[in-house]
Amino acid sequence: MTRVTVWNEYRQERESAEIAAVYPQGIHGAIADGLRDAGFDARTATLDEPEHGLTDDVLAATDVLTWWGHAAHDQVDDAIVERVRRRVLDGMGLIVLHSGHHSKLFRALMGTSGDLKWREAGERERIWVVDPSHPIADGLGESFALEQEEMYGEPFDVPAPDRLVLVSWFQGGEVFRSGCCFLRGRGRIFYFRPGHETHPTYFQPMVRRVIANAVRWAAQPRGDRPTFGNQQPLEPLGGG
Numbered sequence: 001m002t003r004v005t006v007w008n009e010y011r012q013e014r015e016s017a018e019i020a021a022v023y024p025q026g027i028h029g030a031i032a033d034g035l036r037d038a039g040f041d042a043r044t045a046t047l048d049e050p051e052h053g054l055t056d057d058v059l060a061a062t063d064v065l066t067w068w069g070h071a072a073h074d075q076v077d078d079a080i081v082e083r084v085r086r087r088v089l090d091g092m093g094l095i096v097l098h099s100g101h102h103s104k105l106f107r108a109l110m111g112t113s114g115d116l117k118w119r120e121a122g123e124r125e126r127i128w129v130v131d132p133s134h135p136i137a138d139g140l141g142e143s144f145a146l147e148q149e150e151m152y153g154e155p156f157d158v159p160a161p162d163r164l165v166l167v168s169w170f171q172g173g174e175v176f177r178s179g180c181c182f183l184r185g186r187g188r189i190f191y192f193r194p195g196h197e198t199h200p201t202y203f204q205p206m207v208r209r210v211i212a213n214a215v216r217w218a219a220q221p222r223g224d225r226p227t228f229g230n231q232q233p234l235e236p237l238g239g240g
């Protein structure tokens with residue numbers, strides 16, 4: 001069974017009654033429940049746990065990590081960011097959610113700012129499948145709508161995705177690359193846009209389906225660890 005660690009900053013749910021009412025078990029609780037319903041072995045980890053809940057043992061026992069952070073990106077310890085980054089390059093899947101676009105981890109893996117436009121107006125978002133051949137698109141139909149979400153708009157300062165699966169339209173006129181696949185080392189990374197803390201987005205069945213599909217995609221088998229550096233020849237070198 002695929003082992004998923006659902007990481008959450010878990011500050012705003014404890015500080016705001018409005019957000020706690022939307023996510024009484026925390027955003028991580030809602031995401032983990034959705035993944036368990038989809039048949040995954042999901043555990044949670046949060047910022048205020050020792051080592052942010054991301055010890056070497058936890059990471060070694062994690063096939064795919066999901067990441068939600070917003071207000072406390074700068075409080076994530078650089079050594080732990082580096083530990084997680086290396087584990088991704090070594091083959092752990094990573095699903096970066098919503099405001100995780102500004103996390104130290106995502107920016108380190110992308111090499112760009114992760115900047116974008118945003119607006120909190122509770123507007124309608126329609127998410128379009130632009131790559132129906134991709135496994136993350138399974139069961140989504142051509143598009144689905146979220147009645148109320150924060151807007152994120154282009155340009156999104158990331159490298160061109162290795163595969164672009166989803167694009168969002170917003171009521172106010174902006175568009176956004178909402179479902180982006182990136183390959184880094186042996187690791188597969190998926191950025192998925194929706195999930196503002198004041199909306200019940202992580203209970204929405206299609207959003208849960210995207211996250212489950214993305215975990216399945218990111219957990220696929222992969223090749224052996226490569227070796228680098230100076231090499232002895234594998235075959236006799238000819239010549240005289």
Ligand code: ZN
Pocket residue numbers: 098099150195196197
């Ligand atoms: Zn947000």
